[in-house]
Amino acid sequence: MNCAETRDRLPEQALGSTRGREAREIDRHIAWCAACRKELDEFARAASVLPFALKPASPPEDLEDRVVAGVQRLARSRHHGAHRGRSVVVAFVAAAMAVASLGWGMAMAHRAESAKEQAAQAVRDQELAINRFSQFLDRPAFFTDPRNRISIGTVFPLVKTGGGEAITLTSPTRVDFAFVSVTKLPTPAPAALPYSVVLSDGQGNELVVDKIQKLDGGGFTAFHEFATDISSYTKVIVRDANGHMIMQGSVAPSNIALTPHS
Amino acid sequence: MEGLLAGDDDAIRALYRRFGRPVYTVGLRLLGSREAADELTQDVFLTAWRKAARFDPARGRLSTWLMTIAHNLAIDRLRRETGVSRPTLVLMDEVPDAPGVDEEEALLDRDAALRAISSLSDGERRLLVRAYFRGLTAREIAEADGIPLGTVKTRLRAALIKVRRANEEKERP
Numbered sequence: 294m295n296c297a298e299t300r301d302r303l304p305e306q307a308l309g310s311t312r313g314r315e316a317r318e319i320d321r322h323i324a325w326c327a328a329c330r331k332e333l334d335e336f337a338r339a340a341s342v343l344p345f346a347l348k349p350a351s352p353p354e355d356l357e358d359r360v361v362a363g364v365q366r367l368a369r370s371r372h373h374g375a376h377r378g379r380s381v382v383v384a385f386v387a388a389a390m391a392v393a394s395l396g397w398g399m400a401m402a403h404r405a406e407s408a409k410e411q412a413a414q415a416v417r418d419q420e421l422a423i424n425r426f427s428q429f430l431d432r433p434a435f436f437t438d439p440r441n442r443i444s445i446g447t448v449f450p451l452v453k454t455g456g457g458e459a460i461t462l463t464s465p466t467r468v469d470f471a472f473v474s475v476t477k478l479p480t481p482a483p484a485a486l487p488y489s490v491v492l493s494d495g496q497g498n499e500l501v502v503d504k505i506q507k508l509d510g511g512g513f514t515a516f517h518e519f520a521t522d523i524s525s526y527t528k529v530i531v532r533d534a535n536g537h538m539i540m541q542g543s544v545a546p547s548n549i550a551l552t553p554h555s
Numbered sequence: 556m557e558g559l560l561a562g563d564d565d566a567i568r569a570l571y572r573r574f575g576r577p578v579y580t581v582g583l584r585l586l587g588s589r590e591a592a593d594e595l596t597q598d599v600f601l602t603a604w605r606k607a608a609r610f611d612p613a614r615g616r617l618s619t620w621l622m623t624i625a626h627n628l629a630i631d632r633l634r635r636e637t638g639v640s641r642p643t644l645v646l647m648d649e650v651p652d653a654p655g656v657d658e659e660e661a662l663l664d665r666d667a668a669l670r671a672i673s674s675l676s677d678g679e680r681r682l683l684v685r686a687y688f689r690g691l692t693a694r695e696i697a698e699a700d701g702i703p704l705g706t707v708k709t710r711l712r713a714a715l716i717k718v719r720r721a722n723e724e725k726e727r728p
Contacts, residue, residue: 308715310692310693342668360597369562
């Protein structure tokens with residue numbers, strides 16, 4: 294999404310009336326565009342006075358104590374490993390993106406300016422991935438149920454360049470998530486887009502994670518929440534618009550324990 | 556924010572005393588029940604704790620940040636709970652008299668809100684209510700009213716700019 298397309302949607306974003314992919318694409322754009330981010334902040338500031346126009350209501354007297362108790366419980370649970378679990382996964386995503394973006398050998402072989410530019414892009418990619426990923430890592434309920442699992446894997450190119458990581462979070466009680474981040478793909482022909490990012494159970498069943506309309510600096514991030522159980526969908530496939538497979542990989546349960554006592 | 560993150564009792568209470576009532580109001584007026592408003596208020600402050608490290612004062616005020624969290628959580632719940640009847644929204648016409656109850660900041664917030672609302676035409680006010688308090692997208696409003704999507708987007712932008720200017724005039728020394 295370019296600046297003109299983003300700016301057209303900023304009032305709605307500030308009012309909270311954008312949804313799904315559109316809202317995510319706006320978030321993706323303002324993560325790196327300071328001008329659009331500034332305009333959104335101004336609209337958001339304007340919109341934030343509107344709740345004060347509602348006829349005031351008085352909360353129950355004991356609500357304050359319950360809010361304080363709830364926040365203090367959450368603050369204490371951080372010391373039982375939930376935060377560490379989240380930090381481990383975020384660090385993994387950051388490291389995986391750094392490797393995929395830079396390619397240690399390539400960074401050494403390039404000129405200093407090129408490597409510096411690649412490093413700067415890798416940092417931006419990491420921040421975007423972490424921002425996207427941390428939205429659902431901020432849900433402490435995920436870290437309190439030992440049945441919740443994280444699966445991680447690498448996605449390999451079937452074209453000249455590229456690489457990526459896939460992460461799925463599965464829970465018997467909450468929605469499941471799939472997150473796929475890819476970089477360094479060659480520039481596609483227009484007719485090859487959109488790319489389809491799917492999860493496969495290896496038995497002919499597939500779930501769509503996202504349709505990628507265009508690449509951003511040779512890469513993309515795909516993310517989807519699933520109300521169904523995706524734990525059996527361990528294969529990750531990226532196809533072009535003609536059905537040709539351009540990337541594939543698989544995820545496997547990791548050893549990262551996501552409980553408050555890990 | 557450090558106090559909030561550390562679970563400091565005074566810090567949490569200070570934040571609640573400043574914003575608890577408007578957050579609860581959002582819950583009650585949008586969701587229609589005291590139980591839902593109670594749950595929303597607790598969710599908002601828990602979310603504020605989880606996101607406290609990412610609050611950037613350079614990007615905006617604390618009230619903007621917290622009321623955005625409250626609004627987003629309320630709208631998320633509105634969208635999940637389809638088929639439930641919604642209360643009629645009541646906007647203030649004037650700052651209510653509540654001697655000895657409201658702190659100065661809360662009165663200033665309501666004054667800013669009234670300035671913003673009074674700067675709008677009836678049509679703009681209804682449009683913002685539907686978009687902001689009911690969570691309708693521009694497309695949904697356009698389809699419901701049978702008018703072009705671009706027209707709705709233009710009107711939303713114009714209404715929000717008026718609200719922004721009304722606030723900027725208030726903040727000018």
